Amino acid sequence: MTDSPGISAASSRFPLETLYQAARMYYLDDATQVEIAAKLRVSRPTVSRFLAEARRVGLVQIDVIDPQQANEGSLGHELADALGLQKVYLSGGNHSAGMLSGLSAQVGAAIEDMQLVPGNSLLVSSGRTLYEVSRTRLPSLAGIVLAPTVGGQAEPEPWYQTNEITRAVAEKTGAHPTFLFAQAMPSAQLYQSLLSDPSFQRVTRLWDTAKGALLGIGAPPAARGSISRFIPLDDDSLVNAVGDVCLNFFAADGTEIEFTGSDRVVRTSPAMLRKIEHTVGVAVGAEKTLSIIAAAKGGYIRQLVTDTATADAILALLRRRPAAS
Numbered sequence: 001m002t003d004s005p006g007i008s009a010a011s012s013r014f015p016l017e018t019l020y021q022a023a024r025m026y027y028l029d030d031a032t033q034v035e036i037a038a039k040l041r042v043s044r045p046t047v048s049r050f051l052a053e054a055r056r057v058g059l060v061q062i063d064v065i066d067p068q069q070a071n072e073g074s075l076g077h078e079l080a081d082a083l084g085l086q087k088v089y090l091s092g093g094n095h096s097a098g099m100l101s102g103l104s105a106q107v108g109a110a111i112e113d114m115q116l117v118p119g120n121s122l123l124v125s126s127g128r129t130l131y132e133v134s135r136t137r138l139p140s141l142a143g144i145v146l147a148p149t150v151g152g153q154a155e156p157e158p159w160y161q162t163n164e165i166t167r168a169v170a171e172k173t174g175a176h177p178t179f180l181f182a183q184a185m186p187s188a189q190l191y192q193s194l195l196s197d198p199s200f201q202r203v204t205r206l207w208d209t210a211k212g213a214l215l216g217i218g219a220p221p222a223a224r225g226s227i228s229r230f231i232p233l234d235d236d237s238l239v240n241a242v243g244d245v246c247l248n249f250f251a252a253d254g255t256e257i258e259f260t261g262s263d264r265v266v267r268t269s270p271a272m273l274r275k276i277e278h279t280v281g282v283a284v285g286a287e288k289t290l291s292i293i294a295a296a297k298g299g300y301i302r303q304l305v306t307d308t309a310t311a312d313a314i315l316a317l318l319r320r321r322p323a324a325s
Contacts, residue, residue, distance in 0.1 A: 134165045292310070
């Protein structure tokens with residue numbers, strides 16, 4: 001039983017003090033309705049009416065907790081502690097099999113927790129998960145500036161076309177999109193020209209001042225069905241990569257892995273990502289357990305949106321691993 005500021009005294013046909021006494025005995029003192037009837041010198045049906053009236057006028061408020069939501073909350077706290085993250089937003093079930101729209105509520109909650117105000121910038125990365133989420137219901141971001149985190153021109157698959165993902169999020173939220181007219185890995189000559197291009201410089205300034213970022217977490221390159229066409233999968237240095245964030249590939253301990261041409265990849269750098277207050281990784285699937293763990297270790301993300309199936313898989317993997325000496 002909790003106190004309520006909105007008690008309707010005038011509309012009750014019973015004295016509020018009597019209702020309070022009955023409710024207190026029943027809900028706080030665990031007295032039976034028969035015991036309450038004896039103490040108040042009324043019939044048991046009258047006590048039942050007192051309790052119903054106490055709820056109606058606001059003297060009693062009852063919360064009914066969905067056990068799955070309660071379990072998700074507990075699991076989310078456990079996973080956040082295990083990964084060293086600020087917060088984990090969990091969606092119940094397994095959303096890796098084409099049900100990525102089920103993450104929209106959690107992504108929306110993560111965005112709202114950023115407390116963005118007009119003029120703030122929010123970065124959006126690429127990947128199949130964010131591509132699907134960008135087409136679902138998201139909270140209003142009027143006055144917020146959106147910017148892609150990586151180059152995406154000339155990509156054959158839509159989930160790597162970062163300008164289109166940014167445009168889709170803007171259409172859903174009312175935010176103002178800015179676009180990055182660059183390939184993920186331009187030639188050395190084109191990369192140098194980009195550095196002096198005003199529109200490119202505007203986007204990189206947004207990278208440097210962003211308050212939040214929605215970041216896809218890529219699976220190990222060798223296990224992926226698709227990847228940016230500019231990533232050299234035959235490069236020996238990527239053999240030990242367990243995933244990437246914004247085309248920043250990393251090893252199992254979170255350390256960055258350089259590869260041939262990585263010095264001219266158009267991407268938000270790890271140093272920039274670590275400066276952003278709210279970096280929300282969005283990823284599901286058993287194949288991404290190592291990727292998520294490493295992204296957290298490397299400081300690429302501060303928060304995580306995932307599902308309970310992935311959370312369970314991550315915790316199971318962490319329990320099997322010996323503690324670092």
